[in-house]
Amino acid sequence: MYAHDELDRVLVNERVTEFRDQVRRRLSGELTEDEFKSLRLMNGIYLQLHAYMLRIAIPYGTLSSAQMRKLAYVARRFDRGYGHFTTRQNIQFHWHKLADLPDSLAALAEVGLHGIQTSGNCVRNITTDQLAGVAPDEIEDPRIWAELFRQYTTLHPEFSFLPRKFKIAVIATPQDRAAIKIHDIGVALHRNAAGETGFEVMVGGGLGRSPFIAKVINPFVPRRDILSYIEAVLRVYNQYGRRDNLFKARIKILVHELGVAKFTEEVEAEFRQIRGGALALDDEVVADIAARFSYPAYEKLADAPPELARAANDERFSAWRRNSVARHKVPGYAVVTLSLKPTGGTPGDATAAQMETIAGLADRYSFGEIRVAHEQNLVLPHVAQRDLPVLWRALDAAGLATPNVGLISDIISCPGLDYCSLSNARSIPIAQELTRRFADPQLATLIGRLHINISGCINACGHHHIGHIGILGVDKNGEEFYQITLGGRADEGAVLGHLLGPAVPFDQVADVIEDIVETYLDLRQAPDELFVQTVERLGVTPFKERVYATR
Amino acid sequence: MTSPLQQKIKIAGPSVVTANRTHDGVVIWRTASGWSTALADAAVVRIADEARALLGAALADDIGAVGPYIAPVEIAADGTISPGNLRERIRVGGVTITLPAMA
Amino acid sequence: MPLVKRGTIVADEFIALADDAPAPDKGAVIVSAARFIAEPEVWLGRAAPLGVAWPNDRDVTELVPYLSRLALIALVFPKFRDGRAYTQARLLRERHGYRGQLRATGQVLRDQFLFMQRAGFDAFDVVKASDAEAFAATVARYSVFYAPTGDGRITVFRARLMAAARPAAVAAGRSGS
Known part of the structure; x- marks a missing residue:
């Protein structure tokens, strides 16, 4: 974890003082909205459909438990009790009042958090691998x-x-x-x-x-x-x-x-x-x-401790472990991904209560450290393998152990037209319906790694171009339609997806995605050929034929 | 930036002027004399000149309101005003998803 | 529009010359880039300080042969969101060693003063009187600077290294110039 020093703290506090003065000038009419807009944007403040939105930078996706607790406090005190983790490793709150924003930012500044350069035409939050370190x-x-x-x-x-x-x-x-x-x-x-x-x-x-x-x-x-x-x-x-x-x-x-x-x-x-x-x-x-980066004082531990063997009988635990636990560079430790994609939920949302639970679990099991992944999930990066069963029970109780990391219901989605003033169509209800269609963990595991990305407009905050399946909301004569692309990928072999065909209306999207997935299951050469590999091998045509045959 | 008033104003049917309130971002509608948080209070215009005048009055209040624009509405037989497109329906009715309960 | 120099509002000793106006016999003037580049020696031959108004989409290296004889260069912010003149200012100061007055013109607003000062501007044609009056307080809003420019302010990187060598220097690193 990076230790902010006095100089870092002074700057963040000076920024709050400056912004408080800017808000005062805006509310008194000294600043026009046109002048104020770029100032508020440089502090991460947008005006959305229903309220102001505050976006807080989480540099390179690393959060301390104290910072997470402060995010929970801000969610309760100045917002509606939850926050939304974004594809840029940030968090945003959708229900702020302008008049409260200086106080909210002052509270966040106490733990070194801020909205500096999370919007505007400047260099934004620097992002990296959530497994860094x-x-x-x-x-x-x-x-x-x-x-x-x-x-x-x-x-x-x-x-x-x-x-x-x-x-x-x-x-x-x-x-x-x-x-x-x-x-x-x-x-x-x-x-x-x-x-x-x-x-x-x-x-x-x-x-x-x-x-x-x-x-x-x-x-x-x-x-x-x-x-x-x-x-x-x-x-x-x-x-x-x-x-x-x-x-x-x-x-x-x-x-x-x-x-x-x-x-x-x-x-x-x-x-x-x-x-x-x-x-x-x-x-x-x-x-x-x-x-200035401190690393945990790891214990000398062996891989595969007896606690894991004892818990292996619990099929739910084992399914979660296979899905959500990754290798750590230190023996005896593991990296745990916390899915923020429960069935029927809003991708990337966490309630204040969940944030506090996560902060507590981070203190107990991850040396107080939490990461934000660009897939809109959270990560506990330093968990002793022997603690995995007890950690799992706590996460499961808090709704944070859906075993779908990297699977079809681990959907990346922008807030869409439910919140966003730029959006043309809703994203979240599409994501929620898809998580219900693919809620069966065995089905999701059978399908294997498959990334669905949804954006509610061409600005592509949901990164739809690089989803294995990309879904883009468009407005067609006042109705919500969705263009679907296949074969995109975001990794070291990044490519843009190919358009499947004509856009489909809101209530057909989930059916179309089911058709696409069935086509893949029929056509894949082997169970370990990923969806994106089948698309690469065959192109979009067989998928297109199946989807549009009956539409 | 071109002022909204310099742009050509075309309206296809009954319309209102809406914005967000500066100090808290809440959705507001222009009335004959000010602003209201209820669509029912909105001044309804039917021709471009009226719309321009109403938008002009809204834009003049840069302190009170952010980003005024003309939005379509539907008027029922009994005079009830309802939003004319999905975006405006969401602005009136709120998000279409269930929000987490405050805990 | 009030002119701010050295933190206070001052009278402008220069007259901005319209392109069709004849050159006065004496007195400091600011001429357009096109007019200056057409006849640089004529303009520089006048027995008075000369300023040039330089557009933000023209390469400042064209000015390099004349920099030591120019009393003023006015760079322009057509909108405050158009930041090209920040680069021009740093290039003139830091790469080409320009030492005359560097004036910010156009949409010069309070919340950009510090950025402009750090980029090398030392004179500001401020749009609003209230902003001009707030100049000194505004540029003192920050005491911590990360990015090194030619303005002489000590950056955080350096302040930390100095502090490591000599703890009292952290405080010194926070003072502006």
Whole structure:
């Protein structure tokens, strides 16, 4: 866990003071809504259909139990008793009052949390692998780098009014669990033959109206130079990114219009100018940040303790363990994913009571640490294997042990038209119906790994383009229709899904998804051929034929 | 940014002007003289000039309301006003899903 | 529009010259980029301080040959959301060593003052009088800075390293310039 020091705390408090003054000026009429809007957005505050929404940054998805308790407090005191974890490892509250927001942010500041740069045309929350620091195959903890990027981009005087929002993600494993290829900048840590570490830099990924997978513009930027390199990318973008058309303002369009070669040339030219300057990361700077991350004092334990063997008779426990427990780099420990996708629930929502339960369980079984996964689930990253049975019982009682992680009912969904003023169609009711159709754990296990992603509009907050099955809500003459794509994926082999055919109305979506899944079960070559592999092998045609044959 | 008043105003049927209240974000409708949190109180307009005037009055209150716009409504035989599309139905009736109970 | 320099509202010694206005015999003027680049030596030959108003979509390296003789460069924020001039300001100050007045013009509002100052601006054509009056207090709102620029403020990275070497320096690291 990163230990915020006095300087970090002072900045967050200064931000609250500034925002309190901005809210005062807005409410008194000194600031127009047009002027205030970008100020509130830079503090993560949107106006949604029914109320203000507050989005709180959870840098690289790491939360302490104290922070989780404060989120629960804010949910109760200033909102409606729950919060929504997002695909960007953030949390948002949907029912805030503007007049309460300074107090809410002041409460969060007590534990170092804030909404700084969770919206607006600036560099957003830095995201990473939810298994950072515990993944067995990691080169080093990517959060050290995410924290460096976070500090460097916070209130950046040159890059706070970019053409459009800007998202950076970092990983340090061969497997990509952070979907870095759909970010404005994705960086992957590598070690070269000489044993030095550096970053593969990808630029111009993003979803929305014009989806693109990021392109590699430099295969190995030495770690000392990575901030300089990022500054070069941001500077090229700030100067040349389009500002004439909101829909063409993301860096992906600049990369596309200039071409990767020309864009890279511009970045490299700028990089040559600034390399070795004030942004050069001397080893002592990196070491100072790394030293601020504390790691648990793990016990010396063996894998497969007797407690696990004794609990193995309980089929529900075993099913959960097979599904929700992953390997930890330290023997005797495990990583536990807490599904926020109960049958019939809202993907990513947690009640204040659940947050408090999770905080308590984190203190007891995970050294007080919690992670947020971009799949909208939570993770207890350091659980002793012997504690798994007792932890499971507590999670099960709190509705947090649905054994569907990575399965068809582990649906990623934006809030959709139930909350969002940009949305064209509802997302959550579609997700809820699908979780009911696939509620049988044996059926879900038979189907295997299958990611469904739902967005209520083209802005793609539910990442529908990269879902194995993507569902996009559109408005057709005032009715909710849904376009379906197949074969997308978010991992190191990221690709965009292919459109199945004409959009289908709201009440047919679940039937269509069932048809698609049945088609897959008929066509797969072996039980271990994943849905996405069958689509890759056969294309969308057989699915299309089945779905539209009777419609 | 083009002001909403500079954009061409076209209405297809009875319409109201709606916004969110600045201090708490609550949905409000423009009445003949101010704002109300009840759609039933909304001033209903039927031609573009009336809509422009009502929107103009709403926009003039930048302190009180955020983002006023014209929204379609349906008027029943007994005069009851109801929202004219799904988005407005959700703004009037709230989310279509069950929210967690406050605990 | 009030002009703020060194934290206070001051009188503007420059006159902004319209493109069709003849050059006055004396007195400090600000001319457009197009007019200046067409005849730089004529303008620089006048016996008075010269300023150039530079658009935010034109490369500032065109100005490099003249920087030591320019008294003022005015960069523009057509909307406060259009942040190109922040990059231009840093390039002029930090890469090209420009030392004259760097003036922010256009939609210059209170909540951008500190960003502008950190990017190298030292004069501000402020839209609202109330914002201009609040200048000094506004730029003092923050005492902690992460990103290094040419403004001389000590960043958190450096302050921590200094603190590690000498604990009292943490407090020093928090003071603005």
